[in-house]
Amino acid sequence: MNDSLKKIAEVIKKSTSIALLTHIYPDFDALGSALSLYYGFKQLGKNVNIFICDKLSEKQKLLVDESVVEKQCNSSLFDLFISTDTPSKKRLGTYSENFMKAQNSIVLDHHKNDGLKGTYNYVNTNSSSCSEISYKLLKTLNVRLTEEIVSLLYMGLSADTNSFTNSNTNKDSLYIAYNLIKLGANVSYINEIQYKTQTPKEIELKKYLYNNYKIENNIAYCLLSYQQLQKLGAVKADCDFYSSELISLQGADISFSLIESSKNYYEISFRSKTGYDVRTIAEQLGGGGHLCAAGAKIQGESINYVKDIIINTIKKFENKI
Numbered sequence: 001m002n003d004s005l006k007k008i009a010e011v012i013k014k015s016t017s018i019a020l021l022t023h024i025y026p027d028f029d030a031l032g033s034a035l036s037l038y039y040g041f042k043q044l045g046k047n048v049n050i051f052i053c054d055k056l057s058e059k060q061k062l063l064v065d066e067s068v069v070e071k072q073c074n075s076s077l078f079d080l081f082i083s084t085d086t087p088s089k090k091r092l093g094t095y096s097e098n099f100m101k102a103q104n105s106i107v108l109d110h111h112k113n114d115g116l117k118g119t120y121n122y123v124n125t126n127s128s129s130c131s132e133i134s135y136k137l138l139k140t141l142n143v144r145l146t147e148e149i150v151s152l153l154y155m156g157l158s159a160d161t162n163s164f165t166n167s168n169t170n171k172d173s174l175y176i177a178y179n180l181i182k183l184g185a186n187v188s189y190i191n192e193i194q195y196k197t198q199t200p201k202e203i204e205l206k207k208y209l210y211n212n213y214k215i216e217n218n219i220a221y222c223l224l225s226y227q228q229l230q231k232l233g234a235v236k237a238d239c240d241f242y243s244s245e246l247i248s249l250q251g252a253d254i255s256f257s258l259i260e261s262s263k264n265y266y267e268i269s270f271r272s273k274t275g276y277d278v279r280t281i282a283e284q285l286g287g288g289g290h291l292c293a294a295g296a297k298i299q300g301e302s303i304n305y306v307k308d309i310i311i312n313t314i315k316k317f318e319n320k321i
């Protein structure tokens with residue numbers, strides 16, 4: 001059951017020290033939704049810290065000030081925990097215990113909930129991004145929407161709609177984008193970094209993708225072992241574009257990337273064309289997400305063994321919606 005943003009704003013106003021969390025392997029929406037709140041709460045005079053377990057990609061570091069992110073979380077210093085863009089406890093990674101044990105907590109999300117519950121919850125699966133929810137919350141709190149804040153929100157909104165091309169693009173997401181631009185979001189810089197910049201590493205990673213992807217019936221995929229990942233000098237976040245790049249292939253209805261992020265630990269990212277549901281497939285593998293973009297994390301003895309599990313799961317559950 002959802003609490004109103006007004007109620008959530010009251011809880012935030014009453015708190016003094018806030019810990020902000022978001023999901024493991026944060027994407028731009030995770031960063032936009034959490035960091036915009038970070039700067040907003042600072043304005044309200046709160047003591048606020050943001051904790052993220054994983055390393056940011058090279059591109060993310062061009063749009064986000066990584067130096068504000070902290071690693072060591074001492075729960076006793078906070079009277080409120082807030083998680084953004086995260087549907088399950090598992091997705092909070094090493095901070096899940098801090099969140100679960102918190103006296104006072106808030107879940108803000110736009111995924112179908114997968115068990116993560118706060119003392120207060122605002123989950124809206126009709127929102128294209130969690131950044132949209134952060135925007136509404138900051139407005140409810142009467143925070144001054146600075147250029148820095150609206151740029152972070154626009155970054156998240158634009159990323160989760162894939163620059164307003166995904167099926168979650170609608171009049172609401174475009175109207176919020178319009179407002180963010182009106183308030184000074186640095187659209188051209190964000191677009192330049194998100195969609196028009198290729199770092200040398202990204203080109204190497206694209207080469208790897210196009211030399212190694214496979215297409216089996218209507219499924220396009222690419223495997224990347226831990227050894228390869230290290231050889232490419234990349235972290236998992238650098239390869240987040242793989243599944244969306246593959247779904248653009250003609251004939252592919254479902255795509256996935258399978259990345260061994262550390263020895264025998266695999267990250268799967270799914271994409272689908274309209275009419276296919278990858279959330280159900282990800283859920284079968286212990287993950288979650290949206291109809292057209294989902295993910296899961298599994299352990300396995302070899303990359304090919306895990307790949308077979310995924311393909312079999314897709315074949316079993318790919319029924320058109």
Ligand SMILES: [Mn+2]
Nearest residue numbers: 029085130160
């Ligand atoms: Mn999101």
